[in-house]
Amino acid sequence: xxxxxxxxxxxxxxxxxxxxxxxxxxxxxxxxxxxxxxxxxxxxxxxxxxxxxxxxxxxxxxxxxxxxxxxxxxxxxxxxxxxxxxxxxxxxxxxxxxxxxxxxxxxxxxxxxxxxxxxxxxxxxxxxxxxxxxxxxxxxxxxxxxxxxxxxxxxxxxxxxxxxxxxxxxxxxxxxxxxxxxxxxxxxxxxxxxxxxxxxxxxxxxxxxxxxxxxxxxxxxxxxxxxxxxxxxxxxxxxxxxxxxxxxxxxxxxxxxxxxxxxxxxxxxxxxxxxxxxxxxxxxxxxxxxxxxxxxxxxxxxxxxxxxxxxxxxxxxxxxxxxxxxxxxxxxxxxxxxxxxxxxxxxxxxxxxxxxxxxxxxxxxxxxxxxxxxxxxxxxxxxxxxxxxxxxxxxxxxxxxxxxxxxxxxxxxxxxxxxxxxxxxxxxxxxxxxxxxxxxxxxxxxxxxxxxxxxxxxxxxxxxxxxxxxxxxxxxxxxxxxxxxxxxxxxxxxxxxxxxxxxxxxxxxxxxxxxxxxxxxxxxxxxxxxxxxxxxxxxxxxxxxxxxxxxxxxxxxxxxxxxxxxxxxxxxxxxxxxxxxxxxxxxxxxxx
Amino acid sequence: xxxxxxxxxxxxxxxxxxxxxxxxxxxxxxxxxxxxxxxxxxxxxxxxxxxxxxxxxxxxxxxxxxxxxxxxxxxxxxxxxxxxxxxxxxxxxxxxxxxxxxxxxxxxxxxxxxxxxxxxxxxxxxxxxxxxxxxxxxxxxxxxxxxxxxxxxxxxxxxxxxxxxxxxxxxxxxxxxxxxxxxxxxxxxxxxxxxxxxxxxxxxxxxxxxxxx
Numbered sequence: 001x002x003x004x005x006x007x008x009x010x011x012x013x014x015x016x017x018x019x020x021x022x023x024x025x026x027x028x029x030x031x032x033x034x035x036x037x038x039x040x041x042x043x044x045x046x047x048x049x050x051x052x053x054x055x056x057x058x059x060x061x062x063x064x065x066x067x068x069x070x071x072x073x074x075x076x077x078x079x080x081x082x083x084x085x086x087x088x089x090x091x092x093x094x095x096x097x098x099x100x101x102x103x104x105x106x107x108x109x110x111x112x113x114x115x116x117x118x119x120x121x122x123x124x125x126x127x128x129x130x131x132x133x134x135x136x137x138x139x140x141x142x143x144x145x146x147x148x149x150x151x152x153x154x155x156x157x158x159x160x161x162x163x164x165x166x167x168x169x170x171x172x173x174x175x176x177x178x179x180x181x182x183x184x185x186x187x188x189x190x191x192x193x194x195x196x197x198x199x200x201x202x203x204x205x206x207x208x209x210x211x212x213x214x215x216x217x218x219x220x221x222x223x224x225x226x227x228x229x230x231x232x233x234x235x236x237x238x239x240x241x242x243x244x245x246x247x248x249x250x251x252x253x254x255x256x257x258x259x260x261x262x263x264x265x266x267x268x269x270x271x272x273x274x275x276x277x278x279x280x281x282x283x284x285x286x287x288x289x290x291x292x293x294x295x296x297x298x299x300x301x302x303x304x305x306x307x308x309x310x311x312x313x314x315x316x317x318x319x320x321x322x323x324x325x326x327x328x329x330x331x332x333x334x335x336x337x338x339x340x341x342x343x344x345x346x347x348x349x350x351x352x353x354x355x356x357x358x359x360x361x362x363x364x365x366x367x368x369x370x371x372x373x374x375x376x377x378x379x380x381x382x383x384x385x386x387x388x389x390x391x392x393x394x395x396x397x398x399x400x401x402x403x404x405x406x407x408x409x410x411x412x413x414x415x416x417x418x419x420x421x422x423x424x425x426x427x428x429x430x431x432x433x434x435x436x437x438x439x440x441x442x443x444x445x446x447x448x449x450x451x452x453x454x455x456x457x458x459x460x461x462x463x464x465x466x467x468x469x470x471x472x473x474x475x476x477x478x479x480x481x482x483x484x485x486x487x488x489x490x491x492x493x494x495x496x497x498x499x500x501x502x503x504x505x506x507x508x509x510x511x512x513x514x515x516x517x518x519x520x521x522x523x524x525x526x527x528x529x530x531x532x533x534x535x536x537x538x539x540x541x542x543x544x545x546x547x548x549x550x551x552x553x554x555x556x557x558x559x560x561x562x563x564x565x566x567x568x569x570x571x572x573x574x575x576x577x578x579x580x581x582x583x584x585x586x587x588x589x590x591x592x
Numbered sequence: 593x594x595x596x597x598x599x600x601x602x603x604x605x606x607x608x609x610x611x612x613x614x615x616x617x618x619x620x621x622x623x624x625x626x627x628x629x630x631x632x633x634x635x636x637x638x639x640x641x642x643x644x645x646x647x648x649x650x651x652x653x654x655x656x657x658x659x660x661x662x663x664x665x666x667x668x669x670x671x672x673x674x675x676x677x678x679x680x681x682x683x684x685x686x687x688x689x690x691x692x693x694x695x696x697x698x699x700x701x702x703x704x705x706x707x708x709x710x711x712x713x714x715x716x717x718x719x720x721x722x723x724x725x726x727x728x729x730x731x732x733x734x735x736x737x738x739x740x741x742x743x744x745x746x747x748x749x750x751x752x753x754x755x756x757x758x759x760x761x762x763x764x765x766x767x768x769x770x771x772x773x774x775x776x777x778x779x780x781x782x783x784x785x786x787x788x789x790x791x792x793x794x795x796x797x798x799x800x801x802x803x804x805x
Contacts, residue, residue: 140680140716144779148715148716186679186712186717186719187780189789238635238637238640260684263637263717264716265714283637350645351648354650368735369734369735
């Protein structure tokens, strides 16, 4: 089964491949490694190929940029996934570069959305992108020793390459990593580090990189100053920091600074077995764990070529859509918090979320960290009863009565509200072309008028059978991003109703023999889902073992932040808070 | 008056029961403190979401007088470390703790804040906030449910109940020392390990004897 699936991919590819190979004669060649797709581009031809793909072939949306360290081949590979916003499969480009001196041309001038992702690759792999406007570390701090995702870089608590570690399996001994470290802490210093004569890096260069000159004609004498908002600030939705250059009260430049919740997700993910990563995905966007599970399951299932039973597909969609409702409730509640309506609207908004969490807790065993999907199905079926009611009746009541009522309530209180309108309309406008160029995703993209929803553009699971509409708005301001969330919740409720109606009453929920370790066939795969915050993608490379060789998360919150500075320029500080709230970020996913 | 306060050994006449209570200084002082613990608005990661749910209507932290979340450490009594402590964030958390006035308490919420949790092996993760700050209550869970957090807060109240005004450090002779800020170098540097760092930094880890530190 698996072999067929992988065998089928290249033949599809060759049909599409011909015009691309002939158009860029000599600049690229098909990737012929087993289980791989796409094209390998020569480094010097990359900007030209990218421009051609964007302008002539319509690949206007750069979804993901990531690195892979092929230690044995002595090469680093940078992988680009580009899409057409009109829909369809990915175009997968790869560039290979020597590990010892990795220099590549930057694609920021072609796809501005590559900005933060290239910085991440620089941070994690040490690839220098020539022509990048602000190439500095993004997740770790300036001055950190080493590039952590390189395969030969070892963390302080390093035990072995891959789990399960001998210290814990099969005898189950207890090993405290602290005891093996000379400092008793999770730290490691490079050889020859001189502790006595050393000064920490300061933020001066960061502040110096900001544009401090306002463009507005001065009738009032104003000062220019730099303000740090966060990482401890009630409006930043966690530990996020914005460095804002102000002219008076007007923002002239804004730089997001992140990494304060960088939990080494990908390095840990590459040590883990494939299945062990499932609970870690819960903790990415911790408000929508079911959606995260689904994306990862799809990526690995693509490699394994397994089928998912009918009932499990419906359960997956049901859970993913309930997650969307609960996430948007939260987003709207806390957007109002950011506008200064402290806590009260949020309390109303998250009341209905508790009901959804009850469904998750009864089904998956946890309110937030569901760990529910498996490769080839889901972990558990719906329980018989929930809060002393029949579970299906409870969910059905939720989908038909209680959630629509809660959405109507929010709509009634907020949509026509004078203050909401005054604070939101015309603020943080993002035009459609810019949204596409900056790789914005999800409600942020659709509020700008781009009808791009993966559930329609590249349907996965059973979304092609369901009746729902892709909501769009045309102005691309904060108000539209609020209203589109109300619209999307309504569509999600509709999907839930259909899923409940069509779901087979009984049936398998898991297609394979349950096992702890799954061996995944060689190859790469990119699985993506329309998560509440936008396009969530997983890039997985397997070498045929039980551990992923590369595990990368294309986090929508992270990439949506690329355009934050652009949207805030010219507005007041208080508006920056609302604009950030309207993007709806979760730091677990921004920093990973 | 609240009968939690009354010392049953000293009788109060029936007609005065509603107006008079006889209690010890410790008891009324602690009763006042523990009924109005103001936590800091300080969400680090996933656990912060459950902390907000605890504050919301269903679980209602206001029942314990703790609903007044303050955005500034200067007005806060309790730091709920709700999430993974990363190395990049550690200096800021320690600074926030130093900025809180005495009496101050720290509650480590969840597996990460207590000991690194699932992310313990990560290169940017501190294995528990107790590597830097004195923790009063640990709440296990990933994340702890709101009920678990409330249980932890009740435990903190019990701890406060057992403190004595004569013995607490913030009325003692010495002022309490600020915790030295960790520094971001090639890796996180803890100034308290200055001597060890100067002597051993840069040497490979493998030669360290287990348990040496």
